[in-house]
Amino acid sequence: MPIIKLSVSERRRLQVFITCLLLAMAAWVLTTLSGAYHFTIKQVINFKNAPQRRAFKALQSDSVEVTMLGTGWQMLFSKVNTYNTPITVDLHTLEHSNYIALNTQIAQLNKTTDAKHRIVAFTPDTLYFDFTNRVVKKVKVEPVLDIKYQQQYEESGKIQVKPSYITINGPGNVIQNIKTWKTDTLRLTNVNDVVSTTLPLQPAKEGNISIYPKSVQLRIPVEEFTEKTLRIPVKLINNPHYYNVKVIPQYVSITFTVPLSRYTEVDEDFFEATADFSLWEQGYSVLPVNITRIPAYCRIVKTAPRNVDFLVRK
Incomplete structure (x- = not known):
């Protein structure tokens, strides 16, 4: 049961009162946000007209705090980065100076903004640069x-x-x-x-x-590839004492991929297989086969056998 019982006419007057109160509050908010305020936002700096004879490096962060003059609405929306667009700073004076006074460029920068949203000041208001030879x-x-x-x-x-x-x-x-x-x-x-x-x-x-x-x-260049198999001789290398060595087997089979357009032209002369005889002096009983010459457009898939035996005749 309601604590306060209102008649129909009283409820109607209460509704009118609440409606008027809400309208008054809305009007106050609109009037307040339409006024002019100073507020600060952080903006990234871009550079233009860099000096051609001097290399430079900024000695501070690539962003500055910008004091703006705008409406309450603009101040409100600045909190969600609505106005956080880069500031483009002109560097032409660096040809004969080591710093840029940002406040001297406010008038130029304000030409790119609307009349109700103006830059007032920068913090820091001066950018310093380190110079080296370009x-x-x-x-x-x-x-x-x-x-x-x-x-x-x-x-x-x-x-x-x-x-x-x-x-x-x-x-x-x-x-x-x-x-x-x-x-x-x-x-x-x-x-x-x-x-x-x-x-x-x-x-x-x-x-x-x-x-x-x-x-x-x-x-x-991209082509379709296919496999091809060739039989190539094994060449013995690193035999400084010219031992009489017989490699067994003397040939190996290599399977490789090759572009279709070059399939017929690729033959045994495009490849070289070697066995390093110096490994014998290191205790090897068989010699690994290495494919030491291969066209750049081919890929080895398989070599058989991978190792060869050998006989040394003294």
Whole structure:
């Protein structure tokens, strides 16, 4: 049973009161959030117009705290990173200075924002840089590949990268340690044809290093492979005393994969099998067979036998 019993007219007046109260609170919130406020957000720094004759390295973090002037709504949404976009700082004055005063660029930066959302100040307000000699160097491109081929298909030749070398530009103490430059990872599955594509290079991790070009042309020859078996002679090596040695057997059979387009042209002359006689002096009673010459587009599947006997005639 309700503690307070209200008549119909009283309940109606109470509902009106609560409705008016909620409307008043909503109006107050809207009025409050429409006002102007200062608030701080953290933003990442990007650089443009880097000096061409000086290599630089920032001596502080790549982000700054930005004091903004905006509405209460903008302050509210800034908490969920609505306005956390990069700040682009112009570095053209580094040609004759060792620091950048961010507050001198506020007017320029505000031209890219709406009139009700303005930058007021930065913390820190000055960026300092360390300078070294700028070095230009050419390095080899290293493609990063994750390719799965369809059954019986494989890479059938040398991967072509154009250009195979790129130019990097940056501080000498950093550039000297860079030997190669990697591409983004190329991921492909069920490949059964030639791969020809443009592959971007990985971006520089440091803002004071530039690369050119930023992408390369990649070509991977792909063909269908099949197996072939040949019988090739075993060549004895490392016999400095010229012992009279007979290898048993004198021939081995090799099974290998070869592209269909080259099946008929590949014969015994493309391969060489050797047995190292110096192993006899180390106590070996049989000599392992090594395939020491093989076309780049072939893959050995099996060698039979793997070891050979030998007789030394004195």
